[in-house]
Amino acid sequence: MIILCRTDLTPAQRERILAEIEGLGFEAFVRTVGERTVIEGPPASSAARCEVERLAGVERVFVNEPGAHLVTHDHRSEPTLVRVGDAVFGGPGTLVIAGPCAVESLEVMLDVARAVRDAGACVLRGGAFKPRTSPYNFAGLGREGLEILAEARAETGLPVVTEVMDTRDVELVSEYADMLQIGSRSMHNFPLLTEVGRTRKPVLLKRGMNATIDELLTSAEYVLAGGNEQVVLCERGIRTFERSTRNTLDLSAVPILAERTHLPVVVDPSHASGRRQIVPSLARAAAAVGAAGVIVEVHTDPSRARSDGPQAILPDELTQLVRDIRAIDAALAPSSLAPSSLASSSPVVPAPAEHPDPEPVP
Ligand code: PEP
Ligand code: MN
Numbered sequence: 001m002i003i004l005c006r007t008d009l010t011p012a013q014r015e016r017i018l019a020e021i022e023g024l025g026f027e028a029f030v031r032t033v034g035e036r037t038v039i040e041g042p043p044a045s046s047a048a049r050c051e052v053e054r055l056a057g058v059e060r061v062f063v064n065e066p067g068a069h070l071v072t073h074d075h076r077s078e079p080t081l082v083r084v085g086d087a088v089f090g091g092p093g094t095l096v097i098a099g100p101c102a103v104e105s106l107e108v109m110l111d112v113a114r115a116v117r118d119a120g121a122c123v124l125r126g127g128a129f130k131p132r133t134s135p136y137n138f139a140g141l142g143r144e145g146l147e148i149l150a151e152a153r154a155e156t157g158l159p160v161v162t163e164v165m166d167t168r169d170v171e172l173v174s175e176y177a178d179m180l181q182i183g184s185r186s187m188h189n190f191p192l193l194t195e196v197g198r199t200r201k202p203v204l205l206k207r208g209m210n211a212t213i214d215e216l217l218t219s220a221e222y223v224l225a226g227g228n229e230q231v232v233l234c235e236r237g238i239r240t241f242e243r244s245t246r247n248t249l250d251l252s253a254v255p256i257l258a259e260r261t262h263l264p265v266v267v268d269p270s271h272a273s274g275r276r277q278i279v280p281s282l283a284r285a286a287a288a289v290g291a292a293g294v295i296v297e298v299h300t301d302p303s304r305a306r307s308d309g310p311q312a313i314l315p316d317e318l319t320q321l322v323r324d325i326r327a328i329d330a331a332l333a334p335s336s337l338a339p340s341s342l343a344s345s346s347p348v349v350p351a352p353a354e355h356p357d358p359e360p361v362p
Helices: 010-024 048-055 106-119 141-156 167-176 190-198 215-225 253-260 269-273 275-287 315-332 339-342
Strands: 004-005 027-032 036-040 058-062 082-084 087-089 095-097 123-125 160-163 179-182 204-208 231-236 265-267 293-296
Touching: 004 010, 010 048, 027 087, 087 095, 087 190, 087 275, 106 123, 106 141, 106 269, 106 315, 123 141, 141 160, 141 167, 141 215, 160 167, 160 215, 167 179, 179 190, 190 215, 204 215, 204 269, 215 231, 215 253, 231 253, 253 265, 269 275, 269 293, 275 315, 293 315
Parallel strands: 095 123, 095 293, 123 160, 160 179, 179 204, 204 231, 231 265, 265 293
Antiparallel strands: 004 036, 004 058, 027 036, 082 087
């Protein structure tokens, strides 16, 4: 039994909880996680759980279940709005984040940044610290890349999101970035999640390519437990047996996450597919399924891109994509629904069993 206490836990409430656990014949272990006291109790019967759950100062008790609470609707019933410059994720409309995979040079970055601004996207992306499969691949310009991003922001007025890979760089990247990106490969880097949870910068947390939705939520819980509630989740494709695309875009993650969390969810069709030809259609699908935003890679000359050129769309394609997404948003806006369709909107369907058989045997 793990007992997550309220932030305003008093010493008397804490003593009462400890006495309850000792009364069950077990030792209680007390830890501090971010802003909260966590008490580890015995493996619990449901009766014991109920007893502990109703004690003052207890926010949530976990028994054999993913330890995610702060990310859930139980903790916060309103959608979380995440502000990055003038962009607000989780409000109406599908926001577009765009930019090159990596910051390559000042010249290319400024060209792409102007194109991103002119297309009507609202956040600029670009990696200064790149996670690469091989140590011999271009791994980003580091601090110089951050300085280039700052120049692109000054030139365009767009806020910037960029990846931080190492706990030792969180302070440095925070000096330049408007939003800290935790990449797919770092979703399980718990010290890094803890470190960005200590900052008050918005965080873009990408789903691990091998991670379940529950694991994405418990990773987000690390950031929220540190007191940083400004988190946007990102579905970026998961590994499956399918080889036609780089990963398999799990669009069902968007409505499923809407059932489970108050955090906004964006979709990355670029890393999901690896193919520029299908990036716009996947991005439109993400808008239609209710994503708070999309993040796409753009390059003025993808054939010369130092990373991920095959999945970078061209500036003109981005312009068209932003138009298409606005049209989808307008078509799906609540005010555009007829009263009858509003009345018949379906209630939230309960989550299915944890591991339903995907292909029932007849
Ligand atoms: C990126 O967005 O720059 C990136 C490397 O993506 P991912 O972490 O999803 O692979
Ligand atoms: Mn990339």
